[in-house]
Structure formats: structure tokens, C-alpha cells
Amino acid sequence: MKKFCLYIVLIVFILPLSFVSCKKKIESDPVKIPASINTLEVAFDSTxxxxxxxxxxxxxxxxxxxxxxxxxxxxxxxxxxxxxxxxxxxxxxxxxxxxxxxxxxxxxxxxxxxxxxxxxxxxxxxxxxxxxxxxxxxxxxxxxxxxxxxxxxxxxxxxxxxxxxxxxxxxxxxxxxxxxxxxxxEEKGVLKQYYLLRDVLQKYQKIEKKGNWSTIELDPAIKSFKPGDSATTIAQIRKYLFLTDAISSDSKSIVYDSDLEAGILNFKKSSGSPVNNIILPQHIKYMNVPITERIKTIMVNMERCRWISNDITKSKELIVVNIPAYELTFFRDGKPEVKSKVVVGKTVNKTVIFSAPMKYIVFRPYWNIPTSILKKEILPGIEKNPNYLAQHNMEWNKNSVRQKPGPTNSLGLVKFLFPNSNDIYLHDTPSKSLFNRDSRAFSHGCIRVARPRDLATAIMKNDPKWDAEKINAKMDSGDEYWYTLKEKIPVYIGYFTVWVDTEGLVHFYDDVYKRDEKLAALLFENREDLKTAE
Incomplete structure (x- = not known):
């Protein structure tokens, strides 16, 4: 009995000591710090x-x-x-x-x-x-x-x-x-575009600091300038082109010479204007945007770059739509393979900024009329004209209306589906003339593509069962046909009002949905000249 009591006493005393010992060992085991970090071997109280x-x-x-x-x-x-x-x-x-x-x-x-x-x-x-x-x-x-x-x-x-x-x-x-x-x-996975914009920002900040960005004056009676013309305005345009790197030197000449012509072609290429050597008042209006506004636009778009991981560019295939640029780009292995003009949603039917994986291509699609369009446009049309559906190649489909496949179908001859709650997709259109407009916000929210055949061909390029001839055949005849992509393709619909392209040209775009001001109001706390009312 005495031995048993002694055993209990030993357990009572030794066990707590062993826990204390273990606790001390746990607390004294430091987290391993990389050996090359030269820090003090001193700790402070965590409280x-x-x-x-x-x-x-x-x-x-x-x-x-x-x-x-x-x-x-x-x-x-x-x-x-x-x-x-x-x-x-x-x-x-x-x-x-x-x-x-x-x-x-x-x-x-x-x-x-x-x-x-x-x-x-x-x-x-x-x-x-x-x-x-x-x-x-x-x-x-x-x-x-x-x-x-x-x-x-x-x-x-x-x-x-x-x-x-x-x-x-x-x-x-x-x-x-x-x-x-x-x-x-360029660390931490920030979109590479961020650093390109940062370089442009710093250049514009230097110009602003020097105060040599001045307004170009234009006689209202002058409708255009062409090579050989001379005017004080020409010298002012030359200075602008020099400051923005469209030409390499400023001769200060008032004559529209070959150097200025080369600069104008560079300017038009970056500003999205038809590339020719004629200078119109609208081009001078673009040049006269105050440098403070340009700086604000760059800063706003640098902020948008912070939100996107550079990992998206690692996708083997990728489709990007930039709403203000009215442009779609299909990338393969990081290189642009197809570029196409697009039409986006009207300001009352804004195209949503989101992403989703593309899964299907539908040739000669039906257009299932959305309920909103059915109520606002189709039903009133039927009420006024009993032959409305036949004249528009439409038919009743249960309790709704759809437009039959064919060249007059509002979706054109092909659509590209990336299922999403916004019910937005890419598609062809019979209204080709809209792609010739500078401003192309005309749709109900979906994105119309100017080069749908080229896009379909590029996407299906690695499928040995399909070629351009077969794709054209499916688009030009037959019934609706669904093609399932072997690999889903990420589609990113973004909103950038300035972009630096692969050649280093800076493109400024109109803020079609007036989104820059709302973001600027959140960003600029100290600079009154960069704050603008919404």
C-alpha cells in the first residue's frame, strides 16, 4: 500500500514537471528565419x-x-x-x-x-x-x-x-x-500593363512640371491641314507630337512637312483615328485635352491594373474585350492571334465587366428574344403589324419568340457562349456598317464581333476535324449546330480608358460609360486639380 501511495505521489509531481518542460521546449523553438536576413536576435513582448x-x-x-x-x-x-x-x-x-x-x-x-x-x-x-x-x-x-x-x-x-x-x-x-x-x-503578380502605364505617367508628370503643354489654337474657318500647308497651328501641333513621342524632334517649323506627316500617322494609330495624313479639328480637340486630365486617366487605369493578377496572361488561350476601345483580342501563348472591332452595350444597356470560361460555339443560332425586348419591341410590333414575325424571320416558341437561323438573324451566323448570369455572349451581326463608326455602343449588352469567322477559325485551329472550309459551310447553310470546346477559354471583359500596346504606343479612349470619375473620386484625396464632381 505504501509503495502504491509513493507511486501516486511521484506521478502527481513528475507529470506536471514534464508538461512544463514540454511547454518550455515548444515556446523556445523559434520559427526558422531565412539565414540571409540580417536581423537582431532579440524578441519583443507580443502584447x-x-x-x-x-x-x-x-x-x-x-x-x-x-x-x-x-x-x-x-x-x-x-x-x-x-x-x-x-x-x-x-x-x-x-x-x-x-x-x-x-x-x-x-x-x-x-x-x-x-x-x-x-x-x-x-x-x-x-x-x-x-x-x-x-x-x-x-x-x-x-x-x-x-x-x-x-x-x-x-x-x-x-x-x-x-x-x-x-x-x-x-x-x-x-x-x-x-x-x-x-x-x-515588376513583382507580386501585378498586371504588366501597370508598369507600362507607370512609365507614361512619369513622363507626363515631367511635362506637367515643366508647364510646356499648351493649347493648340485653330482658326474656326480652317477645316483641315494637309502636307504642304503652313500655319502657326502647325508648329503647335508639331510641339504636341514631340512631347508625346510621336516624332523624335521639334524643328518648330510652321510647314506641314514629311516629319510632321510621320508624326501624324503615329498619332492617329494610337488615337484610334483612320490612319491618313489629314489633320481635322477633331484631332486637334483630342490633342487639347489638358495634361491634368491625361494624368488622372492614367492613374485611374493603373488602379484597375492593381485588381487583376498577371496570372491571367499565363493562360494558353485567352479572349480579352476592352469596352472603351471597342476591341476584342484572342491570345494564344501570350501573343495576339486575332484582333477585331466590336460593338458593345448602349449606356442604358451597359456591357458588364466580368469574366467566364467560353464553352461553346453555336453556328447558325436561333435568337431567343429576351423578355425585356419581347415586351418593349416585339409585342408592340405585332400589335401594329400582324405580319411582324414573318417579316423578321421570327416564330413563336412556346410562350416566347425566337428568330430563325440565317443571315438576317440578329446574332448573325455564329455566337460564342461563356455561360453567365448576365446573359452576355459574343456574336456575329448582320449590321456590319456599325463597325465603321468611331463610337460603337449600340447593343443591348452583348458583344458583336466584326471578325467572327476568323475568331471561330482561330479557336478551332487545333481540332483536326475542323478547318476554315468546314466552318464556313456550317455558318452559311444548315440548321443550328453546337460545337463544344475541348478546352475552355477564359473570357475577360474589362474597362480601360488608356492602354499601352505592344509597340509602346499610348491609346486614350472615350470613357463611354463615365466610370472614370466615380473611381477618381475614391482615389484622389489630396490633389484638388484631379478631383472632379461625378
Whole structure:
């Protein structure tokens, strides 16, 4: 009995000691930090993080990220080394102070505090919890503004339904601490277009700073300029073309010479005008858009780029529609294979900004009349004209109406389906003349394609059972025929009012749905000249 009691006593005393020992071992096992990160082998009290954000409430939005960061690093200082604040902290501070070059105009929280720290780095030799956590918060502030942009709910409120990229910036910081120069590279999966626009922005900002973007004056009596003409206006146009890189030098000549002609052809190519050497008042009106407006447009579209992951460009096949450009591009292996003009929705029937995978191509399709069109257009037409359906090649289909296949069908001879709740798809059209218009917002929301045969041929290119001849045969005769794609193709319908193409030309497009102003109102907090009423 005595032995049994002794055994119990031993268990009571030894077992808790073993748990304490295990707990100490668990707590003392540090999270592995990459060996090449030169940090202090010193930890701070984790409860100080909560205290810090009470002291700096404007940074509280980054508290979860900061906590995750230090949990990963076992609450070690990461912004200090044996010499004080590390190299990357200074680089980050300079980046934050130059956010305008990244297309961002916003208030930097506690800027005076940051200035005090980084203007006097020599006074920060000793590790400080406040300075440490301020630096981490500054990093997440920068990452949020430059890489992520405004939050998802706000983009949904702006009717932007393309999927937002999902990124974490906790692990990326390790790479930056090892190699600070990475912050200057095209990192973190931001759409490459962002960096192209950033270069244009910085060029336009320099022009704005010099103040040499002036209004081109035009005599109302002059209807056009052609090679050989001379006028003061010609010299002003030449200056504009030089500033925008359409020509390489400015001779200041008032004569419309061959150099100016080459510049005009470049200008028209980028502005979407018919490419010829005639200068019309509408071209000068385009040139006279204030540089402040151009800068605002670039910044707004850089923000849109932040929302899209560069991963989409890794798709083997991809279809992109840019609504303001009225253009569709089919990419294969990252290269444009088909480009086509498109017609998009009217302002009262806006084409939705979203993405979905294409699954089917339908040759000689029926057009099932949407309920809204049936009520507003078809039924009133039938009431006025009993032969309305026959005259429009339509028929009753149960309780609805559909248009029969054929060249007069409103969907044309082929449609491309990517099933979605918006009931939007790509299709041919018998109304070919609309593609000759500069502004092409005429549809009920779907997207009409100028080159549907070429698009179908390109999509079906790798199917040995199909060729251009068979595709043409299916489009030009027979009944409705459904083709199922062997591999789904992502379709992205986006909205960019400025774009830099593969040749480096900058294209500005009309804001057809007036979406830029709403986004600009969210972005520009400090620059009154960039704020505009909705």
C-alpha cells in the first residue's frame, strides 16, 4: 500500500514537471528565419502590438498583417540590425514619399513621425518597438496602395465583377529584406500593363512640371491641314507630337512637312483615328485635352491594373474585350492571334465587366428574344403589324419568340457562349456598317464581333476535324449546330480608358460609360486639380 501511495505521489509531481518542460521546449523553438536576413536576435513582448495600434489608430487596418508577420518571425525585430535601421527601411520610406509616381495621391498616416525617424537614421541605432512596428505598418500601407488598390467591396460597387487577385505580402517582405532592389522590379503578380502605364505617367508628370503643354489654337474657318500647308497651328501641333513621342524632334517649323506627316500617322494609330495624313479639328480637340486630365486617366487605369493578377496572361488561350476601345483580342501563348472591332452595350444597356470560361460555339443560332425586348419591341410590333414575325424571320416558341437561323438573324451566323448570369455572349451581326463608326455602343449588352469567322477559325485551329472550309459551310447553310470546346477559354471583359500596346504606343479612349470619375473620386484625396464632381 505504501509503495502504491509513493507511486501516486511521484506521478502527481513528475507529470506536471514534464508538461512544463514540454511547454518550455515548444515556446523556445523559434520559427526558422531565412539565414540571409540580417536581423537582431532579440524578441519583443507580443502584447506590445495591441498597445501600438491603440496609440496609432490610423494604422489599425494593418494590425492583422503585422501580427501575422511577427508571429512568423517569433516576434524578433526585423527592421534593425547591429548598425541600427536596415537598408530596406530607408528604401521603403523613399518609395512611400514618391507614391505619386505610382499613380497614387493619398495622405501618409503619421507622416511627421516617419519623417522624424528617417530623416535622422543615425539616431535610431537602438531597436525601438515603436519604430519597428511603424516600419512594418508603413510596409503594409505601401503594399496595399501600390499592389492591391481599393478594397473588393468598393470595386463591386463600381460594377467591376472581374475576379480580384488574392495575394499575401507577409512572405514577400522576407525577399525584400534579403534583396531590397526587388521593390524596383515588376513583382507580386501585378498586371504588366501597370508598369507600362507607370512609365507614361512619369513622363507626363515631367511635362506637367515643366508647364510646356499648351493649347493648340485653330482658326474656326480652317477645316483641315494637309502636307504642304503652313500655319502657326502647325508648329503647335508639331510641339504636341514631340512631347508625346510621336516624332523624335521639334524643328518648330510652321510647314506641314514629311516629319510632321510621320508624326501624324503615329498619332492617329494610337488615337484610334483612320490612319491618313489629314489633320481635322477633331484631332486637334483630342490633342487639347489638358495634361491634368491625361494624368488622372492614367492613374485611374493603373488602379484597375492593381485588381487583376498577371496570372491571367499565363493562360494558353485567352479572349480579352476592352469596352472603351471597342476591341476584342484572342491570345494564344501570350501573343495576339486575332484582333477585331466590336460593338458593345448602349449606356442604358451597359456591357458588364466580368469574366467566364467560353464553352461553346453555336453556328447558325436561333435568337431567343429576351423578355425585356419581347415586351418593349416585339409585342408592340405585332400589335401594329400582324405580319411582324414573318417579316423578321421570327416564330413563336412556346410562350416566347425566337428568330430563325440565317443571315438576317440578329446574332448573325455564329455566337460564342461563356455561360453567365448576365446573359452576355459574343456574336456575329448582320449590321456590319456599325463597325465603321468611331463610337460603337449600340447593343443591348452583348458583344458583336466584326471578325467572327476568323475568331471561330482561330479557336478551332487545333481540332483536326475542323478547318476554315468546314466552318464556313456550317455558318452559311444548315440548321443550328453546337460545337463544344475541348478546352475552355477564359473570357475577360474589362474597362480601360488608356492602354499601352505592344509597340509602346499610348491609346486614350472615350470613357463611354463615365466610370472614370466615380473611381477618381475614391482615389484622389489630396490633389484638388484631379478631383472632379461625378
Amino acid at each position: 506590445q502590438i495591441s498597445t501600438f495600434f491603440q496609440k496609432y489608430p490610423k494604422l489599425k487596418t494593418y494590425q492583422n498583417d503585422v501580427e501575422n508577420l511577427y508571429r512568423k518571425h517569433n516576434f524578433h525585430y526585423i527592421w534593425f540590425d547591429k548598425d541600427g535601421l536596415n537598408e530596406f527601411s530607408g528604401i521603403l520610406y523613399n518609395k512611400v514619399n514618391n507614391l505619386s509616381s505610382e499613380g497614387i495621391e493619398t495622405e501618409i498616416p503619421y507622416k511627421t513621425k516617419f519623417d522624424t525617424i528617417y530623416y535622422n537614421p543615425g539616431k535610431n541605432k537602438k531597436a525601438s518597438v515603436d519604430t519597428e512596428l511603424l516600419s512594418s505598418s508603413l510596409y503594409f500601407f505601401y503594399s496595399n496602395k501600390v499592389y492591391e488598390g481599393i478594397d473588393k467591396q468598393k470595386t463591386i460597387d463600381l460594377e467591376w465583377f472581374l475576379p480580384r487577385k488574392k495575394q499575401t505580402y507577409v512572405h514577400f517582405l522576407d525577399s525584400l529584406l534579403i534583396n531590397p532592389s526587388l521593390i524596383n522590379k
